[in-house]
Structures are given as C-alpha cells and as structure tokens.
Amino acid sequence: MRIQPTMTFSDIKRAHERILPFITRTPVVFSEALNNMFDAQLYFKCExxxxxGAFKFRGATNAVQNLNDEEAAKGVATHSSGNHAAALSLAARNRNIPAYIVMPRNAPQTKIDNVRSFDGKITFCEPTLEAREEGLKEIVDETGATFIHPYDCFDVICGQGTAALEMIEDYGPFDIVMAPVGGGGLLxxxxxxxxxxxxxVKVIAGEPANADDAYRSLKAGYIVPSENPDTIADGLKTSLGKLNFxxxxxxxxxIKTASEQxxxxxxxxxxxxxxxxAExxxxxxxxxxIENRDLFRDKKIGMIISGGNISEETFAQLTKEAD
Structure with a gap:
C-alpha cells in the first residue's frame, strides 16, 4: 500500500479519471412515493x-490500475466476506493478473459465486479475523502478491469516493449526504x-445498532473494535480502519444506528x-x-446504495418479517 499522509479531493478526482474506462456510471433514482413518505427529497445512487454488484469495484479498480507492472505481474490478494473479493477479482481480470482471495467459510453463497465468476482464486478459512489474516499472509508469502485491503487503503478509499463525486455532479448540491459504514472505505x-x-453539507452515516463500533468510535475519539456483531448487514460487521477513522x-x-427491524x-x-x-x-x-425522521424532514438528501449482491430467495426470507 502506498503510504500518503493526507488525502484530498484531487486524489479522488484523479482516481475517477483512472477508473472511468472500467466502471459503470451508475444511475441516480428518486421516488415521489418515498419523498412523500419522508417529507424530503431523496436521491439514491445505485451502486x-x-x-x-457493489461500489467496491471502484476502489479495487483504482488500486489494481495504480500498481506498477512489476507489482501487477505477481497479482493481488485480499481477505473479504464478499463484495471486495468479487470486485478485486474482476479488477484483476481486467488487467490480466491473478487475484488470491481468502474468504470465511460462512460467506454468503451469492458472494462466493461472484468471486468464482470473475476467476478469483478462493482459499476458505474459519470466520475469524485472525484466520483471515493468517491465510492471507501465507498466500502473500508464497506468491508475492500485493495485499489490497478492503477499506484501510489510500487507493481504495480514493476509488470509493468517486460514487459520491458522480452523484453530486449529477444531482447536487445536497443538504445531507449519506452512506453506510462498516470498515469505512465508502464513507x-x-x-x-x-x-x-x-x-x-452534513455527512451522516448509517450503521446497524447490532454492529455499532463506528458510532462508538466517533463518540470515544478512538477506534472501538467491533465485538461479536450480530446483524443481517453482513458487509458492515468489520471494525473501522485507521486511515478511515x-x-x-x-x-x-x-453516525445514526438502525435496528434489524x-x-x-x-x-x-x-x-x-x-x-x-438492495442488500x-x-x-x-x-x-x-426511518428511526430519525425529524432530522431529515424538508432536506435534499443524496444516499449511496452500496450494493445488491443478495439472492432473491434470501431477500424474500429477510424481508418477510417486514411485510
């Protein structure tokens, strides 16, 4: 990873120029029904x-395209429960280099299938951070591949910021800009x-109440690790990265939290x-x-829909209780 002391808008603008040939400029969707429901103007950036299937392709592509030829030849590696793994696999395939992916055994099947469809080379591990990091170290030591962190990485963060750049170019300015927060790359x-x-602008993140380490970290002024997160939002279970924090x-x-319901x-x-x-x-x-309606009333809000990697069967199962 390239160590850089500060990150600026110019870095993100350059990342956007770098990844433009590879990414989709995703649509922004709005709904009169939702505007009426929340008494606000809502714009959804559909990543x-x-x-x-997710915003993570932006950051992965920027990181892969920014490797020099010598680094690229040895491939890239990461540990991920899904979306970053698929994104890095596709980004690597676009550059004709290998992607080595360490995934927990309990990763959603949809996300495992995605990685395989993009030629990612999967090594499964136990669903603990220690097992993921140990598996990754073995692969990097063996192959010399460059580790692309899912979120605590300068190039990845710059790539993720390009979704908001497009949203604001297309429909801004906004009173409030929102994104989910897990490791913190997108946010x-x-x-x-x-x-x-x-x-x-006000920048407000959404986080599961059952995995609220970012909320607690921001309040405390230091990183509070995620411990035993229990949420259906599997992409938001990770602790904040240092650069992200x-x-x-x-x-x-x-950071506003939300219940599973x-x-x-x-x-x-x-x-x-x-x-x-949406996943x-x-x-x-x-x-x-939904839980803080008064804060958003009469505001123009840009919200990033981060991904849609979920099967119709799982979607139906998860939302059945909400009907």
Whole structure:
C-alpha cells in the first residue's frame, strides 16, 4: 500500500479519471412515493448496478490500475466476506493478473459465486479475523502478491469516493449526504468529496445498532473494535480502519444506528417504492432515516446504495418479517 499522509479531493478526482474506462456510471433514482413518505427529497445512487454488484469495484479498480507492472505481474490478494473479493477479482481480470482471495467459510453463497465468476482464486478459512489474516499472509508469502485491503487503503478509499463525486455532479448540491459504514472505505471517500464540493453539507452515516463500533468510535475519539456483531448487514460487521477513522473523525457529522427491524423495512420500502434491489448493508442509511425522521424532514438528501449482491430467495426470507 502506498503510504500518503493526507488525502484530498484531487486524489479522488484523479482516481475517477483512472477508473472511468472500467466502471459503470451508475444511475441516480428518486421516488415521489418515498419523498412523500419522508417529507424530503431523496436521491439514491445505485451502486447495486455497479459491475460486480457493489461500489467496491471502484476502489479495487483504482488500486489494481495504480500498481506498477512489476507489482501487477505477481497479482493481488485480499481477505473479504464478499463484495471486495468479487470486485478485486474482476479488477484483476481486467488487467490480466491473478487475484488470491481468502474468504470465511460462512460467506454468503451469492458472494462466493461472484468471486468464482470473475476467476478469483478462493482459499476458505474459519470466520475469524485472525484466520483471515493468517491465510492471507501465507498466500502473500508464497506468491508475492500485493495485499489490497478492503477499506484501510489510500487507493481504495480514493476509488470509493468517486460514487459520491458522480452523484453530486449529477444531482447536487445536497443538504445531507449519506452512506453506510462498516470498515469505512465508502464513507471516508464520500465525506472528502461531499465536504469539498458542498462545504456546508452534513455527512451522516448509517450503521446497524447490532454492529455499532463506528458510532462508538466517533463518540470515544478512538477506534472501538467491533465485538461479536450480530446483524443481517453482513458487509458492515468489520471494525473501522485507521486511515478511515482519521478521515471520518474529521469530516463526518454523525453516525445514526438502525435496528434489524428497520433494516428489513428499508429493504422492503426501497424495492416496493423505488424498484431498488438492495442488500441489507445498502438499506442501513434509509433504516437510520426511518428511526430519525425529524432530522431529515424538508432536506435534499443524496444516499449511496452500496450494493445488491443478495439472492432473491434470501431477500424474500429477510424481508418477510417486514411485510
């Protein structure tokens, strides 16, 4: 990973130029029904329609394309429960280099299938951070591949910020910009872009109440690790990265948490009223809105729908209780 002391809007702008030939400029969707429901103007940046099914393809592509030829020849490696794994596999395939992926055995089958469809070389491990890191170290030692961290990585954060850049270019300015937060890659890049382009904007993240380490970290002023997170939003179970925490502490106004019931309800609402097929992690910002309606009333809100890698069967199962 390239160590750089600061990250600026210019870094994200350059990342956007670098990845443009590879990514999809995803649509922004709005729904009168949802606007009426929340007494607000809502704009949804649909990264569920991004290649590999999630925003993570942006960061992975930027990181892969920024490798020099010598680094690239040895391939890339990571540990991931799904979306970053698929994104890195596709980004590597686009550069004709191998991607070595360490995945927990209990990763969703949809996400395992995605990685395989993009020629990622999977090694399964036990579902603990220690096992993931140990498996990754063995692969890197054996192959010399470059480790691309899922979120605590300069190039990855710059790539993730390009989703907000497009959203604001297309439909800004906004009163509030929202994104989900897990490790913090998307939120970090989003916050830098939003603050630069809309100086008086509020940046608010959504996080599961059952995995609220980012909320607690921001309150405490230091990283509070995620311990035994229990949420259907599997992409948001990770602890904040160091670089991510530094950026979020500086640029993010608030983190609002949401219950599992609200996350299920938000998934249902998005599909029913906006035609957006969102995995649980993607629905968390709207779920946070459900629980904090007064904060968002009469505001123009740009919200990033982070991904849609979920089977129809699982979606139906998760949202059944919300009907």
């Amino acid at each position: 569920n329609q991004q290649k590999a 970090s890049g989003t916050a830098i872009v939003a603050r630069h382009l809309i100086p008086d 530094h950026i979020i502490s500086r640029y993010v106004d608030e 609200s996350i299920r309800a938000a998934m249902t609402i998005l599909k029913k009223h906006a035609g957006i097929f 649980p992690s993607s629905a968390v910002p709207l779920a946070a809105m």
